[in-house]
Amino acid sequence: MSSTTLETVVGRGGATLSLSPEELRSIVSEALAEIGPGERVLAIVPDKTRDDNTDQLVPFAAEILAQKKIERFDALIAQGTHGPMNENEKREKIGWSKIAPDNLGAIFDHRWDRDDELITIGELSAAQVAELTDGLMSEAVPVRINALLAPGRYDTVLVFGATMPHEVAGFAGGAKYFFPGVAGPELTHLTHWLGALATIENVIGRIETPTRRVIEAAAGFISARVISFTSVSTRNSRALQTHALFAGDIYEAFRRAAKVSSEVHIKHIGRKYKRVVALLDRHYDELWVGGKASYKLGSIIEEGGELIIYAPQLNQLSATHGHLIEKYGYAPLEQVREMVAGSDELRANLCVAAHLAHVSYGSARNAAGQLAPRYRITLASAVPEAACLRVNLGFLDYRHFELADYRADAETLVVDDAGRDLYLV
Secondary structure (H helix, E strand, O other), X not given: OOOOEOOOEEEEEOOOOOOOHHHHHHHHHHHOOOOOOOOEEEEEEEOOOOOOOHHHHHHHHHHHHHHOOOOEEEEEEEOOOOOOOOHHHHHXXXXXXXXXXXXXXXXXXXXXXXXXXXXXXXXXXXXXXXXXXXXOOOOOEEEEEEHHXXXXXXXXXXXXXXXXXXXXXXXXXXXXXXXXXXXXXXXHHHHHHHHHHOOHHHHOOOOOOHHHHHHHHHHOOOOOEEEEEEEEEEEEOOEEEEEEEEEEOHHHHHHHHHHHHHHHOEEEOOOOEEEEEEEEOOOOOOHHHHOHHHHHHHHHXXXXXXXXXXEOOOOOOOOOOHHHHHHHOOOOHHHHHHHHHOOHHHHOOHHHHHHHHHHHOOEEEOOOOOEEEOOEEEEEEOOOHHHHHHOXXXXXXXXXXXXXXXXXXXXXXXXXXXXXXXXXX
């Protein structure tokens, strides 16, 4: 039950570093040194909701692998439960214009809900799950993954992606690009609900978490050699800066990158605010991913305060799960657990249940002693007012949003590109 990985990790990183394209190419070349002629190689790459340097790294890998005369090099988009990108978005993501025509083969979408495109490669027993989750969950779960990762299909799998604080796994990156990136529904639901049960406050921004243990145990069933390329990046004035790239063993490369990410992506401030205005990162066009504004800012909002998410580009709650979100609505974890206990539908869609609790973030007792969200959330987006009210969110017409007024208020913190960095007091 162990995948064959590059035993060493190459690369460098630091909070103040800015790696050049030449340095990135050198790291990629060194990490691919063991790949030989005739091999079949599959790249796992993020989708458009992740802002990273995939468009640099994949072309470097394609050129280097072509020189090695491998048999084929394909790509699989680790979109989890997100909808597929269009062809232009895929090509932009992988840097298609920089790749010679014969150096990359097919680009595959991952369809998490299509049985004919999934394969079972193992199972985590109930006892294993209980041990890995510190008893938060104790049910066996099949390890189902995209059929392209079936034994013998590819010799080597390259995992490309950046790391930053994440509400479900603690940090994004590493084995998370397998589970839930290209996984079936079972582990996708289990890991998201596990993240909620462990509570967002005890998970986000932590390298070692119950969810991380589960996804890494599941990754052990992958039979191909795995080489991971884990980067840390920020974007300033629309230019991407790469602070780190570690390549090789998927577990160690992730941890080295996450340490750099904790210095780059976690902002410590000296107080909480009555109101936080989140100017949502442009890469998030639905609240399924735009909820990161709440995940990463919730801890600095006073009890009874407000989070305003300003996102004119956001026009829906979720293309995949919107109907369920609107049916059940955002609520504190305690209430979501009650909803799960009383609903077969929600038990079958635990990733949605986790999202409902994560966006709500935390709970408090109101003046009447009733359980309520710790702070209220107001959405200033293209999502209609009626839809906002159905899911227990406030509504603000983004066309009447006056940013200057909020910036002038001492009790308000305005956060640019919200959803990227984790803010802590």
